[in-house]
Amino acid sequence: MFAVLELSKTQYFLVYNMFSFVVATMGAAFLYFLLTRRDVSPHHRLAVTMSTLICAIACYHYFRIFGNWKDAFTVKAGVYSQTGEFNEGYRYADWMLTVPLLLSELVLVLKLAKVESRKLITQLVLAAILMIGTGYPGEVATASSSRMVWGIISTIPFLFILYVLFVRIGKSLSGQPAGTKTLFDALRYIIIATWGVYPIAYLFGQPGGFAGLNESTSQVVRQVGYSLADVLAKPAYGLIIIAIAVIKSREERYVVA
Amino acid sequence: MFAVLELSKTQYFLVYNMFSFVVATMGAAFLYFLLTRRDVSPHHRLAVTMSTLICAIACYHYFRIFGNWKDAFTVKAGVYSQTGEFNEGYRYADWMLTVPLLLSELVLVLKLAKVESRKLITQLVLAAILMIGTGYPGEVATASSSRMVWGIISTIPFLFILYVLFVRIGKSLSGQPAGTKTLFDALRYIIIATWGVYPIAYLFGQPGGFAGLNESTSQVVRQVGYSLADVLAKPAYGLIIIAIAVIKSREERYVVA
Numbered sequence: 001m002f003a004v005l006e007l008s009k010t011q012y013f014l015v016y017n018m019f020s021f022v023v024a025t026m027g028a029a030f031l032y033f034l035l036t037r038r039d040v041s042p043h044h045r046l047a048v049t050m051s052t053l054i055c056a057i058a059c060y061h062y063f064r065i066f067g068n069w070k071d072a073f074t075v076k077a078g079v080y081s082q083t084g085e086f087n088e089g090y091r092y093a094d095w096m097l098t099v100p101l102l103l104s105e106l107v108l109v110l111k112l113a114k115v116e117s118r119k120l121i122t123q124l125v126l127a128a129i130l131m132i133g134t135g136y137p138g139e140v141a142t143a144s145s146s147r148m149v150w151g152i153i154s155t156i157p158f159l160f161i162l163y164v165l166f167v168r169i170g171k172s173l174s175g176q177p178a179g180t181k182t183l184f185d186a187l188r189y190i191i192i193a194t195w196g197v198y199p200i201a202y203l204f205g206q207p208g209g210f211a212g213l214n215e216s217t218s219q220v221v222r223q224v225g226y227s228l229a230d231v232l233a234k235p236a237y238g239l240i241i242i243a244i245a246v247i248k249s250r251e252e253r254y255v256v257a
Numbered sequence: 258m259f260a261v262l263e264l265s266k267t268q269y270f271l272v273y274n275m276f277s278f279v280v281a282t283m284g285a286a287f288l289y290f291l292l293t294r295r296d297v298s299p300h301h302r303l304a305v306t307m308s309t310l311i312c313a314i315a316c317y318h319y320f321r322i323f324g325n326w327k328d329a330f331t332v333k334a335g336v337y338s339q340t341g342e343f344n345e346g347y348r349y350a351d352w353m354l355t356v357p358l359l360l361s362e363l364v365l366v367l368k369l370a371k372v373e374s375r376k377l378i379t380q381l382v383l384a385a386i387l388m389i390g391t392g393y394p395g396e397v398a399t400a401s402s403s404r405m406v407w408g409i410i411s412t413i414p415f416l417f418i419l420y421v422l423f424v425r426i427g428k429s430l431s432g433q434p435a436g437t438k439t440l441f442d443a444l445r446y447i448i449i450a451t452w453g454v455y456p457i458a459y460l461f462g463q464p465g466g467f468a469g470l471n472e473s474t475s476q477v478v479r480q481v482g483y484s485l486a487d488v489l490a491k492p493a494y495g496l497i498i499i500a501i502a503v504i505k506s507r508e509e510r511y512v513v514a
Contacts, residue, residue: 009342009397010397013342013344013346013397016344016346017344017346017347017349017350020318020321020346020347020350021350021353021354023317024314024317024318024350024351024354025354027313027314027317028310028313028314028354031309031310031313032306032310035291035294035306035309036306075342256299257299257514
């Protein structure tokens with residue numbers, strides 16, 4: 001069973017328009033990465049390919065999420081009541097594919113020694129699968145206590161990933177070309193800013209609401225939060241990765257045909 | 258609650274056909290920019306890429322707008338009555354993505370010094386986000402007074418953008434190649450002509466109608482106005498940008514392979 005949310009027209013359409021906006025953003029980003037893959041040398045093309053896949057996968061999922069939102073509500077006398085299930089599972093399916101890709105492309109663009117690179121990717125991908133795989137049962141649980149237990153379990157691999165990204169990757173930054181310093185910093189900020197949003201949005205899914213907001217308003221905050229975080233974590237993140245790859249390609253004297 | 262509009266068959270189908278026309282126009286323009294990207298040198302390709310994305314994004318939104326128009330009305334005894342919500346939010350989601358791109362591609366095709374270019378793009382993009390972000394609450398407001406207040410706030414960044422485009426960019430025109438003078442003039446006229454339409458169309462959304470027209474006729478004027486403005490501001494504008502880029506590519510002795 002789902003909680004019967006009652007949203008105002010403004011609330012309902014804020015989420016509705018946000019979802020449609022993300023469909024368009026992911027679609028446009030997909031197209032952008034597809035069209036600009038030859039701006040980077042063959043060496044760096046796999047990272048751009050990953051951004052292309054990530055945005056295509058997210059475009060598909062937001063298309064589903066948007067349709068699901070439309071179908072789950074019925075309007076009566078200006079109030080939008082939830083009369084069907086709104087499935088959060090799409091997000092977990094999306095993350096199961098996109099988070100391992102996002103983490104791998106970051107390691108790839110660093111261009112570390114092959115052995116080191118492979119080891120980092122293996123660790124990060126396994127942690128991501130664990131994080132998302134244990135987040136899902138918490139997300140679909142109706143009891144507040146199960147949500148908490150799974151939420152805490154899922155936080156362990158989450159913190160491990162942040163540790164690897166900051167400490168391990170931080171160390172390798174001294175070896176990076178001068179022009180990419182600001183970009184790598186921006187990447188680290190985007191990771192902190194957006195990855196911080198996900199556990200907060202998860203908390204806003206508490207039955208009965210969160211942070212003094214009722215359940216309906218909590219749901220609006222949560223969906224808008226997840227959507228904005230996804231836009232930063234996928235297209236914006238991919239743009240920084242491609243910018244780093246372009247600078248590195250130039251250093252290799254790669255010329256666009 | 259939405260206002261219950263009652264349209265004649267002619268009015269209803271004028272808007273209906275206009276929306277479908279724009280879907281086709283944006284789709285065709287998208288394809289054109291996709292197919293001709295190699296007519297310009299790698300230097301200018303980003304501007305063409307932006308036109309490609311703009312038209313793809315607009316095609317998606319007009320597809321949604323068209324479907325929404327169909328779903329929002331019910332016909333009875335030759336009168337088309339609005340029985341569902343018609344969501345103007347699609348336009349704002351569209352503009353949030355396309356207006357920053359439109360402004361950036363104009364600066365890119367000017368090929369100013371890198372620092373100047375970056376500064377202009379940052380200012381224009383921020384102003385565009387402010388303009389559209391403050392336009393949205395006004396558009397979805399039901400009270401005439403909120404519409405006005407948000408409309409006025411949104412006009413401030415709008416005027417700033419026009420100032421930058423005309424005064425600041427006007428100054429840089431003397432440094433442009435001779436063959437592009439007429440094209441840059443055409444670009445400025447298109448901006449004035451189409452950007453002038455948007456605030457007027459916004460005014461026609463006033464509850465109770467505008468300029469002596471009733472609410473139903475105002476809505477028809479408004480939707481036709483927005484649609485025509487979008488065709489000029491996106492495909493037509495993109496064609497001029499690509500024409501400028503082709504001339505500049507030839508000056509660089511770029512040869513199409």
